[in-house]
Amino acid sequence: MPKVAYSEEDRQRIRSELVKTGLELMSRQGVQHTTVEQIYKKVGISRTFFYSFFPAKEDLIVEALYLQQPRVLEYARKLMNDPGLSWREGVGKFLHDCCYGEKKGIAVLTIEEQQQIFKRLSGENCQIFREKQRRLFGQILECFGITSSTERISLLTNLSLTAMVIRRAVPHTLPFFVPEAMDETVEFQIEAITDALEAMKNSSSI
Template identity: 30%
Template structure:
């Protein structure tokens, strides 16, 4: 029977598990990640591992989410606190989002089949929780609930599918002709930023008194 841990112990062990997972995935990729190795290096039994994560796939997703969280703060600050116009900040945000996969060796080795394998083995509620977290992060980048009120409804609907769309493009980066991926990322980032900024500014102009519709 797995050992019972206090809340503080669980937090420390979870941090160790995620750290071990990152190191092993960076070293060999997700296909060679073995639960026995993770548990042993984290100093717990295999049975105890499953009291933290119900499956290997859920653990892999938790590791990916930790990586995502590490980079997300900087991306959000780029929009909320960065220099330049709203459009310029958005452009840097999207370029940064595309490049998250390039910054971590473990993420850089991901392929479409790897993602499909993980998603097929996760319960629907876990996938929905992950998507909801992405939506919250996107909302935070655009100023939280109050900030999102500046967005026209049609744009809000489109933004909900933006994170997985960007991720899918980044996953297929090896399918691009040589030297074209970065140029494509820049072009897409510019186009997305320009369209979103224009829609937000246009919506603000129709909703606010004359002279008060400018987006900061």
């Protein structure tokens, strides 16, 4: 079979399709259950051609997470602008839907996936990842009507990711946690985070 010659425009289009398809699959069925084979077959290319774009699955995951960031922010804005929701209800629903991301089409990394990706990132790319993450959480704070600062962004990042990651880590990664109480634990965490955000909002408006 003759080798197909792809233009640079074709390659850019295929690369974008791979990232988009990867995000769609990961947000629906989870990162761990999404395989490279599922992605390249859905796009209609070969395994070898896939690896000419991304040396490893983790490299595609990072790009997919970047693609997801503006969508997450837009979802937060939609909730904040919903006249049927109070401020607390909007914030609580946003946090809840992030914690149960697979039900809302939001991809969230497990502890193991974070470790794998961290190993793949160079020092420079790790800084880029952290900066994009800081920018996203800063924009979410502003969307919530809260003046952002380095300290507030860091706190929201850690509190939010803690709730999301622990929910996915029970019972396999964290076997001594009680899985039967996980939903109640998540709701407690969301209430506590919302309380903290409300205090920030009130102090911002003074």
